[in-house]
Amino acid sequence: MYGFLWSKLPGPIWARVLVSVVVVAIVLAILVVWVFPAIDELIVNEEVTI
Amino acid sequence: MARAYNRRMSAAVEHPAKSRVRRPRTIAETVRLVIGEILITSAVLIALFVGWKVWFNDVVFGASQSRAAEELSEEWRQQPEPEPAASTAPNKPAVLAGLVDGKAFGTIMIPRLGDDYRRPIAEGTGNNVLNTPVLGVGHYSKTQVPGQDGNIVLASHRTAYGGAFHNIHELRVGDHVYLETRDGWYQYTYRNTEYVLASQVEVLSPVPMQPGVEPTDSVLTLTTCNPFLSTAERIIVYNVFTEWFPRSMGAPKEIAHLMKKKA
Numbered sequence: 001m002y003g004f005l006w007s008k009l010p011g012p013i014w015a016r017v018l019v020s021v022v023v024v025a026i027v028l029a030i031l032v033v034w035v036f037p038a039i040d041e042l043i044v045n046e047e048v049t050i
Numbered sequence: 051m052a053r054a055y056n057r058r059m060s061a062a063v064e065h066p067a068k069s070r071v072r073r074p075r076t077i078a079e080t081v082r083l084v085i086g087e088i089l090i091t092s093a094v095l096i097a098l099f100v101g102w103k104v105w106f107n108d109v110v111f112g113a114s115q116s117r118a119a120e121e122l123s124e125e126w127r128q129q130p131e132p133e134p135a136a137s138t139a140p141n142k143p144a145v146l147a148g149l150v151d152g153k154a155f156g157t158i159m160i161p162r163l164g165d166d167y168r169r170p171i172a173e174g175t176g177n178n179v180l181n182t183p184v185l186g187v188g189h190y191s192k193t194q195v196p197g198q199d200g201n202i203v204l205a206s207h208r209t210a211y212g213g214a215f216h217n218i219h220e221l222r223v224g225d226h227v228y229l230e231t232r233d234g235w236y237q238y239t240y241r242n243t244e245y246v247l248a249s250q251v252e253v254l255s256p257v258p259m260q261p262g263v264e265p266t267d268s269v270l271t272l273t274t275c276n277p278f279l280s281t282a283e284r285i286i287v288y289n290v291f292t293e294w295f296p297r298s299m300g301a302p303k304e305i306a307h308l309m310k311k312k313a
Contacts, residue, residue: 039099
């Protein structure tokens with residue numbers, strides 16, 4: 001899967017690394033800002049634990 | 051079966067130089083590879099989520115709870131001088147009344163936990179108080195309130211959701227804990243710490259651990275989970291009421307810098 005994506009990236013190695021890092025950063029940002037808070041809402045349980 | 055075995059064997063004995071030429075993967079190998087990658091990706095995502103919750107979101111919540119407490123102080127600072135209630139004799143602390151579940155009624159400041167440490171306190175100990183970015187510390191509604199003899203019990207998270215009581219084990223004898231309400235400041239002095247099981251609700255009694263005994267002084271009890279990242283026990287931190295500062299007298303010196311107008 002990742003190998004396939006890597007082979008589809010254009011350009012020399014440094015360009016591929018750059019693109020990969022940027023994509024990973026974007027994915028992380030999406031997770032932290034939207035996905036994780038949404039999941040947190042879903043799994044909150046009724047029992048209060050501190 | 052035999053064929054697969056042979057193929058693997060032949061792959062293993064290939065010369066390093068030759069092995070650069072890749073044999074195309076079989077469908078089974080591709081499926082296994084993708085499943086493996088999906089599993090590893092899931093593990094990384096779950097670890098990221100836990101890290102986000104325990105560290106990242108903890109810091110975000112902590113900062114926003116602190117800001118909410120600052121805004122409460124600011125609001126009270128700007129309010130017109132409160133009517134001196136019947137109970138507000140100069141040396142007798144005001145007794146809080148009219149607490150509503152989920153509504154902030156005070157702030158807590160603990161200099162030992164940081165010069166700028168402060169959090170809002172709201173009535174009730176449900177998730178609507180403890181798990182929000184604007185509250186964080188909850189008052190057990192069946193326990194006493196500031197200004198009354200007895201036991202004021204507060205709860206907060208040790209970790210995650212702002213972890214207001216994360217470092218509560220660092221308090222030392224003589225440290226001060228301050229509660230602020232619209233009427234003024236209550237100063238409590240740290241007395242001792244106790245570790246109990248979650249089932250030991252006697253810590254909530256008017257005289258902690260002595261149910262049925264009539265209180266003669268006021269204790270502020272801070273409760274949270276112990277150890278870190280576990281709910282097995284509770285750490286209980288007792289503080290004894292020492293002084294009352296009505297709003298008209300100005301804030302106690304130790305926390306006066308927190309009461310200045312925002313720059």
